[in-house]
Amino acid sequence: MKPAWSVIFFTTLAGAGQGLFLALVAAEALGEVPAGFLVSGALLALGLLAVGLAASFFHLGHPERAWRSAAMWRTSWLSREVIVLPAFMAAVAAFGLSHFFSFERNHSLWIGSAGAVLCIALFVCTGMIYACLPFLQEWRTPLTVVNFIAFGCASGATAAAALAAWQHPPLARPYAAAALALGALAYLTRLAALARNRQLRPKSTLSTAIGVKHPKIVQIAHGAAGGSFNTREFFHGRPREVVRAVRWTFLALVFPVPAALLGGGADSAAVLGAAFAAQYAGLLAERWYFFAEAKHPQNLYYQAIA
Amino acid sequence: MTKQLALVIDLNVCVGCHACVTSCKQWNTSGEAGYLSDDNPYGADPTGTFFNRVQTFEVGEFPDTETVHFPKSCLHCEDPPCVPVCPTGASYKRAEDGIVLVDYDKCIGCKYCAWACPYGAREIDEHQKVMKKCTLCVDRIYDQNLPEAERKPACVMACPTSARLFGDVHDPESVVSRAIRESGGYALMPEWGTQPANHYLPRRKTTKRLHPDELERHDNPLKVDGRLPRPEPGEPALDDVTSW
Numbered sequence A: 001m002k003p004a005w006s007v008i009f010f011t012t013l014a015g016a017g018q019g020l021f022l023a024l025v026a027a028e029a030l031g032e033v034p035a036g037f038l039v040s041g042a043l044l045a046l047g048l049l050a051v052g053l054a055a056s057f058f059h060l061g062h063p064e065r066a067w068r069s070a071a072m073w074r075t076s077w078l079s080r081e082v083i084v085l086p087a088f089m090a091a092v093a094a095f096g097l098s099h100f101f102s103f104e105r106n107h108s109l110w111i112g113s114a115g116a117v118l119c120i121a122l123f124v125c126t127g128m129i130y131a132c133l134p135f136l137q138e139w140r141t142p143l144t145v146v147n148f149i150a151f152g153c154a155s156g157a158t159a160a161a162a163l164a165a166w167q168h169p170p171l172a173r174p175y176a177a178a179a180l181a182l183g184a185l186a187y188l189t190r191l192a193a194l195a196r197n198r199q200l201r202p203k204s205t206l207s208t209a210i211g212v213k214h215p216k217i218v219q220i221a222h223g224a225a226g227g228s229f230n231t232r233e234f235f236h237g238r239p240r241e242v243v244r245a246v247r248w249t250f251l252a253l254v255f256p257v258p259a260a261l262l263g264g265g266a267d268s269a270a271v272l273g274a275a276f277a278a279q280y281a282g283l284l285a286e287r288w289y290f291f292a293e294a295k296h297p298q299n300l301y302y303q304a305i306a
Numbered sequence B: 001m002t003k004q005l006a007l008v009i010d011l012n013v014c015v016g017c018h019a020c021v022t023s024c025k026q027w028n029t030s031g032e033a034g035y036l037s038d039d040n041p042y043g044a045d046p047t048g049t050f051f052n053r054v055q056t057f058e059v060g061e062f063p064d065t066e067t068v069h070f071p072k073s074c075l076h077c078e079d080p081p082c083v084p085v086c087p088t089g090a091s092y093k094r095a096e097d098g099i100v101l102v103d104y105d106k107c108i109g110c111k112y113c114a115w116a117c118p119y120g121a122r123e124i125d126e127h128q129k130v131m132k133k134c135t136l137c138v139d140r141i142y143d144q145n146l147p148e149a150e151r152k153p154a155c156v157m158a159c160p161t162s163a164r165l166f167g168d169v170h171d172p173e174s175v176v177s178r179a180i181r182e183s184g185g186y187a188l189m190p191e192w193g194t195q196p197a198n199h200y201l202p203r204r205k206t207t208k209r210l211h212p213d214e215l216e217r218h219d220n221p222l223k224v225d226g227r228l229p230r231p232e233p234g235e236p237a238l239d240d241v242t243s244w
C-alpha cells in the first residue's frame, strides 16, 4: 500500500494523545496529583488529538461531507471511529475542565474513567480499520490492534514524562519507568508482528486473479498507457533498500533510542522531550512501514509495478 | 429469488480490442452523473478514471505461449467487502438487482472501499474526489426510451466478438447462467469469499482427434492415386450433358 501521510500523522498523533490521557488518568487514580499538571496534560492531549484530526481531514476528497461518515456505524469501523473520536475529545476536555474548576475528586475520576473507556474504544476502532480487511494479510491480525494500543500508550507515557519533568517533577521518574515498560512491550509485539508477516504466504496468486491455471503467466499490458489510480494508490514505489532502511530506522527510534534517554537518569524536560521526539519520529517511520509492508492483492493485476 | 445482474466475459473470444473500454468511457463520461476525469489525455503521462480496463497476459513458455486478454471491471460481488466498510453509506448494493453502486453525492472520498476491494475495481476520480466504478450502465439498462435490444451495458453493445454477455445470474435459464454452467464459468479470487457475480469463461482449445481410418479413403482400397481418365475430344463431357 502507499503510505498515506494524513493517516500516518493522524494515527501517531492521536495515539500519543490517547496514551497521554491514559497516563494522566492512571496518575490521578493512583494518588494525589496537582490539578495544574492534569490541566496542562489534558490540554496537550487535546492538542495532539486536534492536530491529528486536522491531518486526517487531508485524507478526504470531500472533507465538508465528513459528517456523513457517522452513518454506517453498524458495519464500518471507520464510521465507529468517527463517532468515538469526538466523544473521546469531549471527555478529555471535560477531564481538563473538571480539574480546572476543581471538581470533587470523585467526579473527575468518573470523567477520567469514562474517557479511558472511550480511549480504548478509539484505539480498537483505529486498529480494526486495518485489521478487518481480510485480504490485507499483513494487517489481518490482532497484533495490529495491539500495536496501535501499545505504541499509543508508550508514546503517551513518554510525553507524560517530559511534561511532568517540566510541570511536576516528582512524577517524571514514574512516568519514565512506565514509558520504558510500555515501550518494551510495544517493541515486543511489533517484533512479533514483523516475524508473523515474514511467514505470510499470499493467498491470492496471479493464477487465481485471472483464473488461468498455469505456473507461468507474464503480464504484457496493464490496460492503461500511463498510470492509474490502481498503480498509484497501492504501491509505495520505493526501492527495497529504502523500505529496509525505514524498518531499521523505526526499530532504532521507537524504543532503543528513547529507552536510552528515558533510562539515562537525567530527568530534565529537555532530555525527556528529546526521548518523545525520537520516539515520535520512530512512530512515523513505523506507520510508514506498516503501510508499505502490506501487499494488496489488486497489485497482482499490475505486475510491471509490483 | 432476487435478481443479480452480471457480466460474463468469454476469454476464449476476447481479442483485446478495447472497444468495451472506449464505449464504457464514452457512455459514462457523458451521463447525468458527470464526466470521468482525465489528466494529460494527449500528453506524455496520460491518466484518467475508467470503469473497465483490458489487460493482456502471456501464459506459458515460448514457443508454447498463449495470449490472454483480460477485461477487468467491478464484479458486483454478491458479498461485496467494499460495501460494509463505507462509513457514509455511499457505497451500497441494490436489493432489486444486485448492482453495487456509489452515491457520488454522499461519498467523502476516503478511499476505504478501494482498499477493501481485492480486485482493484474502484478508482477515485482525481478531480471530483469521489469513488467511481462500473455501474453496469444502470442508466441504460432500464431506459424505456431505448429500444429493448439496446438496454444493455455499453461494453456489451460494443464488443465486436460478443465476448461479453449480460444477464441475471440468479435465473438458471438466462444466457449468462447457461454460459457459466455449460462453458465452465468461474469467479476471480474465489479464496476471499466475495462471490463475484461477474464470471469469466476460460480459454478453450479446439482440437480434433484424427483416427487412422480417417486418413485413408474408403473408396480407394487399393491406394491407387492418380488422375481420373479424361474424355476423348469427341466424346460429350459432363458440361455438355447437363444444362446449368
Ligand code: SF4
Binding pocket: B073, B074, B075, B076, B077, B080, B081, B082, B083, B100, B116, B117, B118, B119, B120, B121, B122, B133, B194
Ligand atoms: S469487485 Fe470490488 S468494487 Fe466490485 S463489488 Fe466486488 S469488492 Fe466491491
Ligand code: SF4
Binding pocket: B085, B086, B087, B088, B089, B090, B091, B102, B106, B107, B108, B109, B110, B111, B112, B113, B114, B130, B131
Ligand atoms: S470513498 Fe466514498 S464510497 Fe468509498 S468508502 Fe469512502 S465514502 Fe464510501
